[in-house]
Amino acid sequence: MKNYTNGNLRTFIKAFLIGCLLMVAKTGYTQTDSSKATTQDTTAVQAEQPKPATKKPVRNTFENMWILDNQTVIVPIHKTFQLDFMHRFGTWNNGYQDFFGLFGGINMRLGFNYVPIDKLLVGVSFTEYNLTWEGYAKYALIKQTQDGSIPVSATYYGDISIDTKEDPNGTLYPNFSDRLMYFHQLIIARKISDKFSVQIAPSVTHVNSAQGYLTGDTASDGSKIVGKSMHHDHYAIAFSGKMKLSNTLNLLVNYDQPLTKHITNNPAPNISAGLEVNTSSHVFQIIVGNYRFITPSRNNYYNNNDPTGYHGISSFLIGFNLIRLWNF
Amino acid sequence: MKSKMMTAIVLIAIFIAAGSFTFFQEPKPWPVPDKYSKMANPVKADAASADAGKAIWAKQCQSCHGKSGKGDGTKAAGLKTHPGDFTQASVQSQTDGALFYKIVEGRDDMPSFKKKLPDEEDIWNAINYMRTFKK
Numbered sequence: 001m002k003n004y005t006n007g008n009l010r011t012f013i014k015a016f017l018i019g020c021l022l023m024v025a026k027t028g029y030t031q032t033d034s035s036k037a038t039t040q041d042t043t044a045v046q047a048e049q050p051k052p053a054t055k056k057p058v059r060n061t062f063e064n065m066w067i068l069d070n071q072t073v074i075v076p077i078h079k080t081f082q083l084d085f086m087h088r089f090g091t092w093n094n095g096y097q098d099f100f101g102l103f104g105g106i107n108m109r110l111g112f113n114y115v116p117i118d119k120l121l122v123g124v125s126f127t128e129y130n131l132t133w134e135g136y137a138k139y140a141l142i143k144q145t146q147d148g149s150i151p152v153s154a155t156y157y158g159d160i161s162i163d164t165k166e167d168p169n170g171t172l173y174p175n176f177s178d179r180l181m182y183f184h185q186l187i188i189a190r191k192i193s194d195k196f197s198v199q200i201a202p203s204v205t206h207v208n209s210a211q212g213y214l215t216g217d218t219a220s221d222g223s224k225i226v227g228k229s230m231h232h233d234h235y236a237i238a239f240s241g242k243m244k245l246s247n248t249l250n251l252l253v254n255y256d257q258p259l260t261k262h263i264t265n266n267p268a269p270n271i272s273a274g275l276e277v278n279t280s281s282h283v284f285q286i287i288v289g290n291y292r293f294i295t296p297s298r299n300n301y302y303n304n305n306d307p308t309g310y311h312g313i314s315s316f317l318i319g320f321n322l323i324r325l326w327n328f
Numbered sequence: 329m330k331s332k333m334m335t336a337i338v339l340i341a342i343f344i345a346a347g348s349f350t351f352f353q354e355p356k357p358w359p360v361p362d363k364y365s366k367m368a369n370p371v372k373a374d375a376a377s378a379d380a381g382k383a384i385w386a387k388q389c390q391s392c393h394g395k396s397g398k399g400d401g402t403k404a405a406g407l408k409t410h411p412g413d414f415t416q417a418s419v420q421s422q423t424d425g426a427l428f429y430k431i432v433e434g435r436d437d438m439p440s441f442k443k444k445l446p447d448e449e450d451i452w453n454a455i456n457y458m459r460t461f462k463k
Contacts, residue, residue: 280389
């Protein structure tokens with residue numbers, strides 16, 4: 001039987017390396033980018049001299065830790081507490097009948113995040129779909145520096161989710177471990193200029209319980225052989241970007257591409273875009289995309305809103321992320 | 329009966345009128361330690377610094393202090409203390425170090441930015457941008 005895992009892993013590694021090469025391309029971000037002078041008092045402005053670049057990390061590759069449905073490379077500053085309120089409406093499939101999903105199916109998530117030590121974020125969240133609890137951690141491995149000595153920032157994100165919805169007949173989750181999913185992601189980003197940042201994030205999702213089917217064959221002991229419709233492990237890659245429109249408004253774009261080929265029920269890609277408004281203590285993102293589950297492992301493994309499929313534009317939905325920050 | 333009703337109407341009108349205006353407390357003196365008064369701004373006041381300061385101002389300061397530092401931000405009306413008019417000499421005559429102290433420490437309605445802006449360069453950049461409000 002063809003080994004799907006090795007083939008998928010090769011594809012995954014190729015996509016990852018190509019993405020890394022694009023990321024470190026010298027597109028010329030330095031802290032000495034000249035900017036249009038905005039000062040009114042000319043006596044306060046000295047002749048423009050190139051500011052010496054330093055080894056300090058670049059600022060604001062992204063404004064916060066979320067880019068639509070994905071994590072960014074950002075870990076908030078030490079002792080930040082962050083509350084996430086995330087909402088996804090239904091798809092546009094029913095048109096006016098449920099007002100393009102706004103009055104249709106919904107999914108919501110409450111997230112509680114804290115940065116106990118520098119560069120490390122830990123969090124817990126609760127999502128309406130399947131009553132999913134998540135525990136997760138995020139660590140900033142390296143940060144892009146102003147002098148370019150480190151050309152990219154890289155962060156690891158790990159997430160464990162557990163479905164807690166009822167299963168009175170024991171058919172959905174015969175074993176407790178069937179409720180668990182795992183998600184690992186390496187996020188690599190580069191601030192190209194003051195107005196433009198990009199990010200690439202390969203990931204692997206592991207589900208304990210994969211869908212199976214009766215092959216019709218029988219084993220030597222008489223038991224029926226069950227085949228797997230989907231692999232336990234699923235590889236994917238996300239491409240994201242931010243464009244600064246003003247000091248408080250950003251345009252966000254994102255594309256998630258599944259890499260693993262399953263026998264059936266292959267998850268669909270995700271195309272998403274949105275606007276982000278930032279203030280001192282709040283972030284608001286309005287989203288248009290295909291992902292509805294919010295839980296990253298479920299989005300990557302089970303997304304069936306296919307923008308390239310029959311429903312086309314009707315596979316999109318609106319959502320928002322509302323974030324509140326406190327600094328202690 | 330008619331005069332009592334008129335009195336009641338006038339009192340209600342005065343009550344509504346009084347509640348329609350914002351009354352700020354008189355600004356208290358804000359002494360600054362000598363260490364900060366004499367502190368020099370290590371960041372050159374060039375266009376790049378002003379640009380960086382403008383971004384910080386828009387995100388962290390504008391909602392109270394207003395786009396041009398006149399104290400007319402969207403949240404200003406809800407404050408007990410007027411955010412101040414930074415275009416005036418009363419603010420512009422203060423040293424960079426004094427402004428730095430007030431931003432870092434905060435007082436009453438003015439929050440401390442010690443934790444929110446741990447990189448001091450951000451605060452100095454904001455101060456360089458504040459100098460552009462000068463009339």
